[in-house]
Amino acid sequence: MSEKQLTNPTPSSIDNSLHINRIRVGVLGFGGLGEAAARLLTPKQEMIWVAAADKKGYAYDPNGLNCDRAITTYKSQGSLGYLEPTGTLSNQAISDLIEKAKTSVDGYFLALPNLPNTFMASVARQFIASGWRGVLVDALKRTSAVEQLLTLKDELQGAGITYMTGCGATPGLLTAAAALAAQSYAEIHTVKITFGVGIANWEAYRATIREDIAHLPGYDVEKATQMSDAEVEALLNRTNGILALENMEHADDVMLELAGICDRDRVTVGGVVDTRNPQKPLSTNVQITGRTFEGKISTHTFTLGDETSMAANVCGPAFGYLKAGVSLHRRGIYGLFTAAEVMPQFVR
Template identity: 80%
Template sequence: MMNLQQLTSPIRVGVLGFGGLGQAAARILAPKQEMIWVAAADKKGYAYDPRGLNPDTCITAYQAQGSLGYIEAGGTLSNQSITDLISQADVNGYFLALPNLPNTFMASVVQEIIKSGWRGVLVDALKRTSAVEQMLQLKDSLQAAGITYMAGCGATPGLLTAAAALAAQSYAEIHSVKITFGVGIANWEAYRATIREDIAHIPGYNVEKAVAMSDAEVEALLDRTNGILALENMEHADDIMLELAGICPRDRVTVGGVVDTRNPKKPLSTNVQITGRTFEGKISTHTFTLGDETSMAANVCGPAFGYLKAGIALNQRGIYGLFTAAEIMPQFVK
């Protein structure tokens, strides 16, 4: 793999979407030496400064006025913020920290980026299998556009999927991959889109119903469940990613978990269990458990930028198209 000295250094990074994950991404990038955060967009505007954006300034403006477009230095209000930003900014790669509601939203954004003629690296933290399937349909278009696209590069799918792909090497056959996550957040409003995506997985709900819910309706649901969302057999793209990587058929992958929207302490430890048969005929299980002190933001945004760095190395070698977190090793961003 190409080392950083052969890359454009530091890597110029943009963040599309500035909700909970987008703001966390800005904070994670701030101390990095190998990446500089220069661009971000929300629904109503964007901010761009080739010298680097200040996370505190951006987050304060967004929370107080509802858009990065109000920032004095580098802010622009726009109803087509993503398109305008991409046409103006000199950026090597973007993290798509966008809510995938409706389920076609991310694919539609990527199609617009392809049409713009921009070349570089895109990374997402998509959850749903069907959303990643839509990206797979764009594989040839991404390749032709000179874009290296890294799909499913958050926590799950992402960090835990990659751990499963690595742990699978001990076995001759994989019998099951079971991902169980615990998420604790102090206030659901900090991650509105993420919580709505989770609600869409609850029996009796779907993406359309979750999108249509008002904030008051979400709060009423959370009141009924004491702030807890228990999720089982989710439509999670870990399954298609592990199938594409040749690890196991997708029906052997299950994902579920518990989200506490009123307590930052995790309700349970996030882990992946990989059960298989060794070449000697023994049945065994590897378990990879994330530390309870690591937040959802740390476990999503950290891997996303690790995969962005890996994608930059591929892109600079002329390798374009679509890859998943189960196919490529992320590179640690210093």
């Protein structure tokens, strides 16, 4: 080998390379998860946050948006459309942003509420119709919502879009852990996901809380969607801010089934959400029980640290999967993938 071949790149040359090749990211939705996504992206070297949209407008800057200014503007004026000088008010913010930044965004994190249940599929159709090519990542919860996206698999592939679905915490991080842990077994008997979420103020995650309410006995997606903030507050007052959820319709089941790990009826998801305390009411974990090739029955348990927030456990994996999606897209691999099919890549 030549001396040049043996020379390792210096840290500064690596940093420069990362800066030049940074993945340009957009965030759709600027509620609790959207804001957390912006905060998470700010220190990253491999990604740069250049676009975002909410219900009333969007902001776009190819050189990068300022996180603090964006959050301050959104909280004080109700829309990123007021962000000077990069904001634009719009009643069709998503489609306008897609068109505005058509060749300047590599991937979008869809930090959007899936209320109604058809919403995420309708957003995917907007991207398909626009002619945009790139990577989309969502943190969908419901099995039926993921099944709607599955019907768009061929259209997404034909449009040159690499779509990563179910890439939050659950489905997402815990589904991927189950897929990995399953390798110890010849047969999977059960996958049990139990989550604990603590948030100081439910209003910071209004859409997420409404999606959780839709899983309660006596409620559904339509009813939860139509609830006013006052009605949500009244419900939480009756439960002391606690939402106890069992046998949820969670897409971990269809994702693990699609990956060939187990039938969906062997997967259960439930948990407790405390809307008045940032401390988790219980530790989030996934238990995978199965039979080894020697005939032994055993259980693997993967537990998340209590100090990690819902936002960290959703947004971190989402951008890890976005990076993996960009790697696939640059190799000409398009279509629909789930968190149980592809390993996320750590974003430096």
